[in-house]
Amino acid sequence: MDNQAINETLGAGALADGHAEHVSLPQMRHHFETEEQQREAASLGMWLFLLTEIMFFGGLFMAYLLYRNWYHDAFVAASNTLSIPLGAFNTGVLISSGFMMALAVWAAEMRKKGLLVVFLVLTTILGLVFMGVKYVEYKEKFELRHVPGESFDISRFVNPTPEARDQQHLPVDTARKTELFFSLYFVMTGMHALHMIIGIGLLVWLIARAQKGDFSAGYVAPIENFALYWHFVDIIWIFLFPLLYLINIHPGR
Amino acid sequence: MSTIVSLPDQRTATLPKKSYLNNEQGLLSWLLTGDHKRIAILYLISITVFFFIGGAMAGLIRLELLTPQGDLMSSDTYNKLFTMHGVVMVFLFLVPSVPATLGNFFIPMMIGARDLAFPRINLLSWYLYTIAGILMLTTMVLGGVDTGWTFTTPLSTHYVNTHVVTTGLMVFVAGFSSVFTGLNFIVTIHRMRAPGMTWFRMPLFVWAHYAASILMVLGTPVLAITIVLVALERTIGIGVFDPTRGGDPLLFQHLFWFYSHPAVYIMILPGMGVISEVISTFSRKRVFGYSAVAFSSVAIAVFGFFVWAHHMYIMGLSNYSAMVFSLLTMLVAVPSAIKIFNWTATLYKGSITFETPMLYVFGFIGMFTIGGLTGVFLGTMGTDIHLTETYFIVAHFHFVMVGGMLMAFLAGIHFWWPKMTGRMYPEGLSKIAAVITFVGFILTFMPQFVLGYLGMPRRYHAYPPEFQILNVLSTAGATVLGVGYMLPLLYLGWSLKYGAIAGDNPWQATGLEWQTASPPPTENFAKTPVVDYEAYDYERLEEMQKREVTTVG
Amino acid sequence: MSYEQDPQNVTNPEHDEHHVVSPLQYTLVFVTLLTMTAITVAAAYVNLGLLNPVIALAIACFKACIVVLFFMHIKYSSRLIKMTVFSGFFMFFVLVMMTLTDYMSRAWGRY
Numbered sequence: 001m002d003n004q005a006i007n008e009t010l011g012a013g014a015l016a017d018g019h020a021e022h023v024s025l026p027q028m029r030h031h032f033e034t035e036e037q038q039r040e041a042a043s044l045g046m047w048l049f050l051l052t053e054i055m056f057f058g059g060l061f062m063a064y065l066l067y068r069n070w071y072h073d074a075f076v077a078a079s080n081t082l083s084i085p086l087g088a089f090n091t092g093v094l095i096s097s098g099f100m101m102a103l104a105v106w107a108a109e110m111r112k113k114g115l116l117v118v119f120l121v122l123t124t125i126l127g128l129v130f131m132g133v134k135y136v137e138y139k140e141k142f143e144l145r146h147v148p149g150e151s152f153d154i155s156r157f158v159n160p161t162p163e164a165r166d167q168q169h170l171p172v173d174t175a176r177k178t179e180l181f182f183s184l185y186f187v188m189t190g191m192h193a194l195h196m197i198i199g200i201g202l203l204v205w206l207i208a209r210a211q212k213g214d215f216s217a218g219y220v221a222p223i224e225n226f227a228l229y230w231h232f233v234d235i236i237w238i239f240l241f242p243l244l245y246l247i248n249i250h251p252g253r
Numbered sequence: 254m255s256t257i258v259s260l261p262d263q264r265t266a267t268l269p270k271k272s273y274l275n276n277e278q279g280l281l282s283w284l285l286t287g288d289h290k291r292i293a294i295l296y297l298i299s300i301t302v303f304f305f306i307g308g309a310m311a312g313l314i315r316l317e318l319l320t321p322q323g324d325l326m327s328s329d330t331y332n333k334l335f336t337m338h339g340v341v342m343v344f345l346f347l348v349p350s351v352p353a354t355l356g357n358f359f360i361p362m363m364i365g366a367r368d369l370a371f372p373r374i375n376l377l378s379w380y381l382y383t384i385a386g387i388l389m390l391t392t393m394v395l396g397g398v399d400t401g402w403t404f405t406t407p408l409s410t411h412y413v414n415t416h417v418v419t420t421g422l423m424v425f426v427a428g429f430s431s432v433f434t435g436l437n438f439i440v441t442i443h444r445m446r447a448p449g450m451t452w453f454r455m456p457l458f459v460w461a462h463y464a465a466s467i468l469m470v471l472g473t474p475v476l477a478i479t480i481v482l483v484a485l486e487r488t489i490g491i492g493v494f495d496p497t498r499g500g501d502p503l504l505f506q507h508l509f510w511f512y513s514h515p516a517v518y519i520m521i522l523p524g525m526g527v528i529s530e531v532i533s534t535f536s537r538k539r540v541f542g543y544s545a546v547a548f549s550s551v552a553i554a555v556f557g558f559f560v561w562a563h564h565m566y567i568m569g570l571s572n573y574s575a576m577v578f579s580l581l582t583m584l585v586a587v588p589s590a591i592k593i594f595n596w597t598a599t600l601y602k603g604s605i606t607f608e609t610p611m612l613y614v615f616g617f618i619g620m621f622t623i624g625g626l627t628g629v630f631l632g633t634m635g636t637d638i639h640l641t642e643t644y645f646i647v648a649h650f651h652f653v654m655v656g657g658m659l660m661a662f663l664a665g666i667h668f669w670w671p672k673m674t675g676r677m678y679p680e681g682l683s684k685i686a687a688v689i690t691f692v693g694f695i696l697t698f699m700p701q702f703v704l705g706y707l708g709m710p711r712r713y714h715a716y717p718p719e720f721q722i723l724n725v726l727s728t729a730g731a732t733v734l735g736v737g738y739m740l741p742l743l744y745l746g747w748s749l750k751y752g753a754i755a756g757d758n759p760w761q762a763t764g765l766e767w768q769t770a771s772p773p774p775t776e777n778f779a780k781t782p783v784v785d786y787e788a789y790d791y792e793r794l795e796e797m798q799k800r801e802v803t804t805v806g
Numbered sequence: 807m808s809y810e811q812d813p814q815n816v817t818n819p820e821h822d823e824h825h826v827v828s829p830l831q832y833t834l835v836f837v838t839l840l841t842m843t844a845i846t847v848a849a850a851y852v853n854l855g856l857l858n859p860v861i862a863l864a865i866a867c868f869k870a871c872i873v874v875l876f877f878m879h880i881k882y883s884s885r886l887i888k889m890t891v892f893s894g895f896f897m898f899f900v901l902v903m904m905t906l907t908d909y910m911s912r913a914w915g916r917y
Contacts, residue, residue, distance in 0.1 A: 062504075187482070471894070471897045
C-alpha cells in the first residue's frame with residue numbers, strides 16, 4: 001500500500017514511513033499486552049462460540065437426516081406445503097443482509113462512520129424483512145393446522161384438495177409422519193429465527209454505538225465479531241433452505 | 254513420615270498487606286469482580302454447597318438401602334433422590350469442580366498472564382452456575398424429578414409428571430456456564446502465554462484443562478439441544494423421540510451420550526492435571542514423559558468423542574455399530590493408562606514425602622486404576638450385557654469419579670490452599686481425614702462391585718434379602734466417608750483464621766504461581782515474567798534458593 | 807504479547823496479517839451466492855433422481871464455504887482460526903457419521 005492509501009486508512013495516527021503510531025485505544029483491556037492480542041483473543045473467542053452453535057444445530061440436522069431417510073414420502077408431501085418462492089426470496093434476503101454486514105465491516109475498518117451506520121441499518125432492515133416473511137409462513141401453517149401437537153391435522157395429506165394436483169394422497173400412518181417433518185421444521189427454523197432476533201437486537205445496539213463513533217476510530221472488534229455471528233446464522237439458513245424446502249422435484253408448477 | 258527437605262522457615266513468613274482478597278472491600282466488589290481469583294473463590298463456595306446437598310441425598314439413598322424392603326421412603330421418592338443426586342453431583346459439582354475453582358485461579362498464573370482472556374464472561378459463567386443451582390433448588394422444592402440423571406426417553410417425555418422441564422432448564426444453563434469457562438481457557442492458553450512460555454513448557458495442569466475445554470466447547474451444545482427437544486416434547490408435543498409418532502427414543506440416547514461420555518473426561522482430565530502437579534512436587538522430580546502425558550490428555554479428549562454408544566449396548570443399538578464403539582472404547586483406555594504409568598515412573602527414584610495432597614494422589618492412582626480397569630470390562634460388549642444397569646456400573650463410575658476425581662479435587666485444594674489463602678491447614682488432622690476418606694470409600698464402593706456382579710440392579714430401592722450384608726457394608730462405609738468429607742470443611746474453615754502462615758512457596762514447588770506472594774496480588778505479577786526454562790525444573794529452583802540464601806546473608 | 811518482548815514471535819506464531827477484504831471481492835461473492843441459490847432452486851424442478859439431494863447439498867456446501875472463506879475472512883486468517891473452524895465441522899461430521907453407523911446397520915443380517 002502506498003503512503004497516501006495508508007494515511008487514508010489509518011488516519012491521523014500514521015507516520016511518514018507508513019506504520020501506525022502505537023496509539024492505545026480507550027477500549028483496550030489491561031490484562032492484554034497489546035491491542036492485537038485483544039483483537040485476536042476476541043476473534044478466537046467468537047469462533048469458539050460459533051463452534052458451539054455448529055454442534056447445537058448439528059443435533060437438529062442429525063435428527064432431520066434420520067427421519068427424512070425413514071419417512072421420505074411423508075417428508076416430501078409435507079415439504080410440498082412450503083412455499084418455494086417465499087423460501088427462495090428469504091434466502092436472497094439473508095444473503096443480501098450478509099453482504100451488507102460484510103460491507104459494514106469494511107466501512108468500520110476504513111473508519112467511515114456514515115457508511116458503517118448505513119450498512120448496519122440495511123443489514124437490520126433485511127433481517128426484519130426475513131422475519132416478516134417467516135411470520136407469514138408460520139401464520140399459514142397455523143391456519144392449516146400443521147403445527148405439531150394436539151391440533152395437528154393430517155386430512156390434507158390423506159385427502160389432498162383439488163388445487164394440489166401434485167399431491168398424492170398418503171395412507172393414514174404415513175400421513176401421520178408429516179408431523180415429524182413439521183416438528184423439525186418449526187424447531188429448526190424457530191431456533192434459527194431466535195438467533196436472528198438476538199442478532200437484530202445486537203444490531204440495534206451496535207447501530208447506536210456506531211452512530212456515536214465508537215467503531216470508526218480503529219476499534220472494530222465488535223463489528224467484526226458480530227459479523228461472524230451474523231454470517232453463521234446465514235450459513236444455517238443456507239442449509240435449511242434446500243433441506244426443508246427443496247426435498248423433491250416439483251413437476252412444473 | 255518426614256516432611257519436605259529444607260522447607261522455608263515459616264516462622265518468619267508474613268501475609269502480604271495487599272492481596273486479591275483485600276484489594277477491594279465490600280460485597281459488590283466480589284459480586285461484580287473480573288478478577289479470576291475472586292471468581293474462583295466464589296465458585297469454590299457454591300460448589301461446596303452443592304456438593305454437600307448432593308452428599309446428603311447420597312446419605313439418604315444409602316440409608317434406604319440398609320434394609321431389603323423399601324421401608325424408609327416410597328419408590329417414587331427414592332427415584333427422585335438418586336436422580337437429583339446424579340444431576341447435582343455431575344452438573345453442579347464434578348463438571349465445574351477443578352476447572353472453575355483451581356483452573357480459574359491458577360491457569361493465568363501458571364502461564365504468566367494477568368487474567369483470563371474474558372474476565373466478564375468468567376463472571377457470567379459463575380452467575381449462570383448460580384442460576385442453575387437456584388433452578389435445582391427450585392426443582393427440589395417443587396417436588397423433584399425422577400427420571401434418572403440420564404433423562405431416558407420415552408420415560409422422561411411421556412411417562413412421568415415430575416419437573417423434567419425445570420431440571421432440563423437447569424442443565425441447559427449449567428451447560429452454558431461450562432461452555433464459557435472452556436472457551437475462556439482455550440483463548441487464554443492460546444493467546445496469553447508469557448514470553449518464552451511455549452506449549453511444552455506449560456505445566457501439565459494447563460494441558461489437562463486445555464483438553465477438557467475442547468470437550469466442553471464441542472460436546473456441551475449437543476446436550477443443550479437434546480434437552481431443548483425433550484422440553485419441547487413435554488410441552489408442545491413434538492414427537493421427535495416418540496415411537497408412537499414415528500420418532501426414535503434411541504436418537505435421544507445418541508445425542509445425550511454424545512455429550513455425556515466426553516463429560517466424564519471433562520470431569521476427570523482436570524483432576525489428572527492436579528495429579529501431575531502434586532506428584533511431581535512431592536517426589537521432587539519432573540513428571541516422567543512430559544510429552545506423553547501432554548499428548549495423552551489431548552488423545553483422551555479426541556478419542557472420548559468416538560465412544561459414546563458403549564452406554565447403549567442393550568438399548569437396541571445395531572450389533573455392528575456396537576462392535577465399532579466397543580473397539581474404540583478399548584483404545585480410549587490407553588492414554589489414561591499411559592498417564593498412570595508415567596506418574597508411577599515419576600515416583601521411581603524420587604524423594605517421596607507424604608503430605609496430605611500426596612496421600613490423596615496415592616488414593617487417586619489406586620482407585621482410578623481400579624475404576625478404569627472395570628471400565629474396560631464394561632466396554633466389552635459380552636460382559637457389559639450382564640453387568641450393565643447393575644451395581645457394577647455404579648461402583649465403576651464412583652471409583653473413577655469419587656475415588657478418582659474427588660480425591661484429585663481434594664488433593665488440589667490442599668495443595669493450593671496455602672497459595673489461595675496464605676494459610677496452612679493442620680497437617681496432622683488433614684492426614685487423618687485423608688485416611689478416613691480412603692477407608693470409607695473402599696468400604697462403600699468395593700462391595701458394590703460384588704453386588705453388581707451378583708446381579709443387584711441399580712436404581713432399585715428394594716432388593717432380595719441375600720444382598721443385604723453387602724449393602725450394610727456399603728452404608729457403613731458411606732457414613733465413614735461422610736465424616737471424612739466433613740473434616741476438611743471444618744479444618745479448612747478453621748485454618749482461614751488460625752492456620753499457620755504459609756509464605757510464598759511452602760511446598761518448594763516449581764511453577765510461576767509459587768513465585769508470587771500467598772495470597773497473590775490482584776495483578777498476579779508485578780512484571781510479566783519471561784520464561785526460559787522447562788516445567789518442573791527442580792534443579793533451577795535449588796539454584797535460585799542457593800542464590801537467595803547467600804545474598805540475604 | 808508485545809513485539810518488544812518477543813520480536814521473533816516465538817510464543818505466538820499464530821498471528822494473522824490484518825487483511826482488509828475489498829468491497830469488490832464481497833460483491834463477487836454476493837453475486838455468486840445469489841446465482842447458486844437460483845441454480846439450486848432450478849435444479850429442484852428437474853428430475854435427477856438420487857442426484858437431487860446430492861446436488862442441493864453440494865451447492866449449499868459451496869455457498870457455505872465461500873461465506874466462511876470470504877465474508878468471515880477465513881482465507882486470510884491465522885492457522886489457529888482455520889484449525890478451529892475445521893475442528894467444529896469435523897466434530898459435526900463425527901456426530902452424524904458415527905450415529906449413522908447404528909442406523910444404517912440395524913437391518914443388516916436380518917431377512
